[in-house]
Amino acid sequence: MTTGNLALIILAAILIQVAVVVLIGLYRRRGQYLELGERAGTKEYISTPQVTIPPVVESITSEQATTDLAWDGFKEFIVQHRVMEDGNNDICSFYLVPVDGKQLPTFRPGQFLTFKLSILDPVTHQPKTVVRCYSLSDAPRPDYYRVSIKRVSAPADRPDVQPGLSSNFFHDHVEEGSRLQVKAPSGHFHLMDDDPLPIVLIGGGIGITPMLSILNTVLESDINREVWLYYGVRNGDEVIMKEHLQTLANRHDNFHLHLCYSIPNESDAEGVDYRHSDRVGIPLLRATLKLMRYQFYVCGPKPMMESLVPGLKDWGVDSGDIYYESFGPATLIKHEKSAPEATTAEPITITFSKSGKSLPWDPSSGSLLEFAETNNIEVESGCRAGSCGCCQTAIKVGDVDYNQEPDADVASGHCLLCISTPKGDITLDA
Ligand SMILES: Cc1cc2nc3c(=O)[nH]c(=O)nc-3n(C[C@H](O)[C@H](O)[C@H](O)COP(=O)(O)OP(=O)(O)OC[C@H]3O[C@@H](n4cnc5c(N)ncnc54)[C@H](O)[C@@H]3O)c2cc1C
Ligand code: FES
Incomplete structure (x- = not known):
């Protein structure tokens, strides 16, 4: 073998060694690359920090909260105790425990209970079912539910009409030890915990109740979300659970309390008893919230809802980040839906098949519930806000428009009369 051949063999061996090392290196790097890709795919490499949302009372999904553990129809509860909450003695909390002593199903904070009461009709003096x-x-607890009820008087301009039936019944006749028929918690207005955005709660007057439930739930759990509460009342006599709210604000750095008195009493000291001498409105939110994305939850009287919800949208808040509930008869147009205009020249005929009546309807007749009542058609009703499901009626022919999203579940082929108007001629099973 010549020296040249020997050199070539050595060179070839070196090249083979280098190639093997390079190939092994490439193989290892490919493995790392694939691993990185897989981790990135599972969002381990996303740039924003992940927030794990722990369960509040126990691990439970939204569906479980209202189906698996809940009960069908009405169940008997006993009033364990009642507490007057405000300086005017207008708002009373009722603590309810189930008569069967079973552990209570949890619920999603923001949801409501439906009560069936038997009240003596002030006009006929006969017992009347009121829903x-x-x-x-409050936050979900295994041993009690709490509701806080405001006494509703007759409207200031209609002293001739009866004061609110149910609220006055609660205040005047529901005592410790009273028994009540209660439907399981329900409702689509509740804390959304799938997206851990900071939360802005806005409660006006008695609209504070679902906010208290959301607030207590978030702060008692280790859900690490910033929470702002804007609570609007006229003055210190109307505010409820102030001490509790102030204790929470002192204890939790992630809770920012903004008490707003629109007409403070002389004895209410700004900066001590309350923070803003103002209504809760967009200017206040703009002045006190940093520019970032939030989830907004709103519940309050009609004027507040009618200015705040569109105001938030005008401010640039995505509709999907605004959740709201109205306590009264449907006042707010939800999801940009509007009641149908009287564009059609054709009169609309509503047929009530059971009652054997066919009557002309026009948009001034209001909802199908109002129309039925005006024409003495017997229909059930409760909340008049699409929440309780009482007015659910089968549609035999035709279809309806909703002026807001129903909160109660509506069976196929049925409608909620209280929040619907006819799309055209319609036959109802009523
Ligand atoms: C989802 C949901 C959650 C709610 N949560 C709460 C809560 O946490 N706390 C709370 O306090 N409330 C809450 N409400 C409101 C509550 O359900 C009742 O609507 C409220 O208590 C009034 O009911 P009422 O039976 O006392 O009054 P109603 O008898 O329904 O009367 C309401 C008003 O109408 C007036 N009125 C009666 N008859 C006439 C007439 N012929 N003409 C004109 N006016 C008349 C009454 O004087 C009264 O001012 C909630 C409502 C909904 C839909
Ligand atoms: S009356 Fe309650 S849903 Fe219509």
């Missing part, structure tokens, strides 16, 4: 919804005002 009303009340938001749960």
